[in-house]
Amino acid sequence: MPKRKTKWKRTSTKGTSKFPFRFSPGSRLRFLEIFESDSNSHPRFIHPIPQIHAHSSNPKRITVISVSNGTLKPLGFCWLLPPLDRFRLHTRKEEEQKNLVPLSSVVKGVLLQQLVQATIAQVLFLATSDANSSGIQAQPSLLLQLMQIIVAMMVMDTWQYFVHRYMHQNKFLYRHVHSQHHRLVVPYAIGALYNHPLEGLLLDTFGGAISFLISGMTARTAVYFFCFAVIKTVDDHCGLWLPGNVFHIIFQNNTAYHDIHHQLQGAKFNYSQPFFSLWDRLLGTYMPFSLVIRQEGGYEARPLKH
Numbered sequence: 001m002p003k004r005k006t007k008w009k010r011t012s013t014k015g016t017s018k019f020p021f022r023f024s025p026g027s028r029l030r031f032l033e034i035f036e037s038d039s040n041s042h043p044r045f046i047h048p049i050p051q052i053h054a055h056s057s058n059p060k061r062i063t064v065i066s067v068s069n070g071t072l073k074p075l076g077f078c079w080l081l082p083p084l085d086r087f088r089l090h091t092r093k094e095e096e097q098k099n100l101v102p103l104s105s106v107v108k109g110v111l112l113q114q115l116v117q118a119t120i121a122q123v124l125f126l127a128t129s130d131a132n133s134s135g136i137q138a139q140p141s142l143l144l145q146l147m148q149i150i151v152a153m154m155v156m157d158t159w160q161y162f163v164h165r166y167m168h169q170n171k172f173l174y175r176h177v178h179s180q181h182h183r184l185v186v187p188y189a190i191g192a193l194y195n196h197p198l199e200g201l202l203l204d205t206f207g208g209a210i211s212f213l214i215s216g217m218t219a220r221t222a223v224y225f226f227c228f229a230v231i232k233t234v235d236d237h238c239g240l241w242l243p244g245n246v247f248h249i250i251f252q253n254n255t256a257y258h259d260i261h262h263q264l265q266g267a268k269f270n271y272s273q274p275f276f277s278l279w280d281r282l283l284g285t286y287m288p289f290s291l292v293i294r295q296e297g298g299y300e301a302r303p304l305k306h
């Protein structure tokens with residue numbers, strides 16, 4: 001009896017996605033609302049989070065601190081952790097289709113931004129320091145430092161809200177300056193500080209400087225505060241809704257909140273950043289949202305007003 005040959009037929013891979021998600025045209029989101037925000041509260045837990053199966057088979061100090069928080073940690077966060085697709089607010093395909101700037105340009109822009117910020121911070125610290133002859137500046141009590149940090153958070157939020165909102169309302173400023181940040185329609189961690197250099201100077205660097213000067217904090221306290229602000233900003237842009245994220249528990253202004261602002265239909269809302277949502281609520285630019293489970297895996301932050 002002749003030996004049967006097994007013929008292996010090559011199947012075409014044409015038309016299949018190179019992404020680890022299966023997309024079908026017209027596939028709809030499953031509207032299982034698990035969180036819902038209203039004007040008075042945090043996103044509200046409505047439904048227990050089910051197990052989500054993503055369709056995935058594999059799926060000099062100031063400068064160092066600044067670069068570390070703004071660039072290296074987000075990079076490490078992306079590459080070292082296991083695949084986090086089931087916590088994403090946008091699919092990888094959306095990220096590729098909607099974003100208007102390559103990753104290499106984003107990294108270069110962020111490094112430039114951090115160099116400028118770190119240089120100005122160093123100059124400011126040297127100019128305002130009242131260190132003694134041996135270079136030591138006395139630190140105030142922990143309570144006073146905490147109060148100074150809260151004051152600095154409010155000053156920074158106020159500055160950023162009004163400047164940020166004006167950059168959207170003034171067409172020239174939006175087109176030539178702020179639109180650079182919005183090239184990332186689907187934000188990711190490394191892109192948190194991706195801005196036009198003028199915006200970086202005006203919004204972040206100047207905002208940081210007045211927060212530092214008005215609060216009266218020392219350079220040491222300021223380093224803690226700026227690290228905190230950068231980490232918070234990176235988290236706001238990380239595009240992940242991770243369970244137990246302490247920022248999502250403490251702050252109503254969080255990753256999903258800022259994600260709404262990056263979406264086209266939410267660009268005129270949720271200007272507040274990076275800490276509170278106070279100014280949006282007071283001035284009518286607050287966009288409530290619901291967090292829904294996406295059929296392809298992950299979540300979607302969906303505006304509730306149109």
Ligand SMILES: [Zn+2]
Pocket residue numbers: 164168178182261
């Ligand atoms: Zn904006």
Ligand SMILES: [Zn+2]
Pocket residue numbers: 181187237258262
């Ligand atoms: Zn942003």
